[in-house]
Amino acid sequence: VTIFVPRETTALALGADEVAARIQGEAAARGVEVELVRNGSRGLFWLEPLVEVETAAGRIAYGPVEPGDVAGLFDAGLLEGSNMPPLCQGPTESIPYLQAQQRLTFSRIGVTDPLSIDDYYAHDGFRGLRRALGREPQAIVDEVKASGLRGRGGAAFPTGIKWQTVLGAPAEQKYIVCNADEGDSGTFADRLVMECDPYLLIEGMTIAGLAVGATQGYVYLRSEYPLAHEIFNEAIARAEAAGYLGADILGSGRRFDLEVRLGAGAYICGEETSLLESLEGKRGMVRFKPPLPALEGLFGQPTVVNNVLSLAAVPFILSRGATAYADYGMGRSRGTLALQLAGNVKRGGLVELAFGTSLRELMEDFGGGTASERPLRAVQVGGPLCAYLPESQWDLPLDYEAFAEVGAGVGHGGVVMFDDTVDMAEQARFAMEFCSVESCGKCTPCRIGAVRGVEVIDRIRAGDNREANLVLLGDLCETMVDGSLCAMGGMTPFPVQSVMKHFPDDLQR
Ligand code: NAI
Ligand code: SF4
Structure with missing residues (x-):
């Protein structure tokens, strides 16, 4: 048995x-x-x-x-x-929780023994890679473009267009860098890929290498994931031994090598340019863009920087074809999204669905409501830099454009639920405090603004000159959005502004 x-x-x-x-x-x-x-x-x-x-x-x-x-x-x-x-x-x-999902990227998790290459192969593994080996780089990039895949790290930039930029950049050495510094609150999908289906990421990165002409890949993994580190390193060793990585992939004469590098616990190292600095052995400080990493990235060379989930979607696209992927979704959001249900939720876990499901269906039908069984009051989708959504927005379809329209974000798919005992003023303060701790310090609106933000919110909560301080907080948020160099300072105001707009009473208590 x-x-x-x-x-x-x-x-x-x-x-x-x-x-x-x-x-x-x-x-x-x-x-x-x-x-x-x-x-x-x-x-x-x-x-x-x-x-x-x-x-x-x-x-x-x-x-x-x-x-x-x-x-x-x-x-x-x-x-x-x-x-x-x-x-x-x-x-x-x-x-039902599993049956109602559309698992394209996560079709194998929990089904297979993660380290067994035979198991991976028996479940359609390396089919995308075999197809890619028989194609010209441009044809691979075209397939990814046609799938409509957009960056799953949060920014939703079209993956195929990013690859096209790197393919078109002339250079002796190019790189594929996988961002596995999964730092958003409530998220774990990158970890599940690396622990439960590591060859999927290896396959996706190798296909990316073949597509753009890169022979070296790095996975930048957060140090808080020791088991993912252990399993993924073992998977690399086994894939090399079986000829899926290394100097001569499956006898094709094509090369791709892969290494894991560990981060040291800084949230900002999930931002692509500070990630590259950290990979180069330097302190994780944000770089100015341009130049884009696609043109001057790791060690100054053209570099694809993609999130784990973007790369993990690629084998399906190559093996089944772009249309099979693009058939799922709505509008410009094609394919599936890996939602991660967390916080005060009865049934937490991974829910992979085509874009278009409403947030309410997700939280109620899948999540089963709150774990505390108290009424749900707010939900933060997309990590600590994204808005809190009140009930009036729970019928929004999960779609990049629909969320952007109301000033919210889908981000990396983290969904953190809160019941009616939540103090939203405390959550607004947390956003500023988080930024003050995690800021890389390069630009003033973020480095100083976040510290001032905590102070102003404290004054508002203490009832000290409340109206004037609320105006000041509004101005500070605008300054941070307009003047910050990267998303850390530039998005920290979003959760704060959402509290001011949708939960104003909590700031008046
Ligand atoms: P961005 O919009 O500046 O860039 C998106 C990506 O597209 C980057 O890789 C950029 O280099 C690339 N790009 C832009 N134009 C290009 C072109 N013409 N050719 C090739 N590549 C091009 O966004 P950014 O600052 O990289 O990311 C912000 C996002 O990160 C936010 O939306 C947020 O949701 C997300 N985020 C994710 C976290 C996580 O744990 N996954 C944590 C914090 C934020
Ligand atoms: Fe650094 Fe913050 Fe400026 Fe980003 S916004 S560059 S994290 S100081």
């Missing part, structure tokens, strides 16, 4: 190793043969540790399983996939 127990950070934090050990112990004590596979997570975090049992009718899911549940599960027929409430969730693929 094959049993799956995830080896992924969230599942491990909830006791997956202990559950796995108990399953082995119980099987040995009962004299039954069990093959234990440490798969990735399905991203259904409220059910972790999610144990799956392979049966003739497919995989049956049980969760959340605690170590103390294991003996009872064996007694009740775990190995036969018996339907025993309340832990049995039925066939994994039929769990």
Whole structure:
């Protein structure tokens, strides 16, 4: 009997190793043969540790399983996939949370053993790479352009156009840099790719290298993800040994090498130019643009800087074709978005959906409302630099343009929910405080503005000259938006302004 127990950070934090050990112990004590596979997570975090049992009718899911549940599960027929409430969730693929998703990028997470190349291959892995190897660079770039894929790090710049700029830049050496400095609040999708389906990112980066003529790739990974680091490095070693990376990819004579570099915990190193500085061994300070990294990036050479999710979308596009990807979505937002439900939510986890679903459907149908069961009051989509949305905006479709129209952002897809006990003035203060701590210090509106912002909000909350200080806060926000060099200072006012606009009473208490 094959049993799956995830080896992924969230599942491990909830006791997956202990559950796995108990399953082995119980099987040995009962004299039954069990093959234990440490798969990735399905991203259904409220059910972790999610144990799956392979049966003739497919995989049956049980969760959340605690170590103390294991003996009872064996007694009740775990190995036969018996339907025993309340832990049995039925066939994994039929769990509504999973069944209602459109998993294109995340089709393999939790299904496969993340480090098994055979498993990856058996589930359509490296098909995109094989197709890319048979094509001219321009044809690969054209396919990505036609898919409509836009940067999933948050800025939504068309990926194919970025690649075109790098392809067209003459240089001896070009680079592919993957931004895995996933720093937004509530986000974990990059980590899931690297821990649960690492060859997907390796494949996406290799295709990017073939497309633009880059032979060296770097993944800039945040140090807070030690398991992703370990799994991804092992995947690189195995991919090299199997000929998918290195001097002669699958005998094609084409080269691509890949290395991981660890960040040191600075949020600003997720901004592409300070990331490049940090990769070069310098302090993570933002560079002026232009020149664009696409023309003068790492070590001054043309460089593709893409988020993990952008690169992870590419193998599907190359293997199934641009149209198959572009068929999903709405307007100019094509394909799928990896939403990450977090904060005060009953069913947190990864929800990959075509653009166009409303925020309310996401939070209610998938999220199941708040964990506290109190009324939902605000939601922050897109990380600490994006707006808080009040209920009047929850019917907005998840679409870059629809969100931009109301001054909100989709960002990297993080969705952090708050119930009615939230103090929105405190959240506004947090935005300024976060910026004051994380600012790289290069420009005045951000370096000084954020510190003044905290002080002004404190005065407003203390009732000190409130009306005048609210006007001052409005002016300060405008100055930061207009005068900051990068998105850190330039977007910090968005959550503050959204509180002033939609939750003004909280600033009057
Ligand atoms: P941006 O709009 O300046 O640039 C977007 C990308 O397009 C960059 O890579 C830029 O170099 C490239 N680009 C622009 N014009 C180009 C051209 N003609 N040819 C080739 N490439 C071109 O946005 P920026 O400052 O890079 O990112 C801001 C975004 O980052 C925000 O929207 C925010 O949501 C997101 N963000 C994401 C975080 C995360 O953890 N994923 C954390 C914080 C912010
Ligand atoms: Fe640095 Fe802030 Fe200016 Fe960005 S806005 S360059 S983080 S000081």
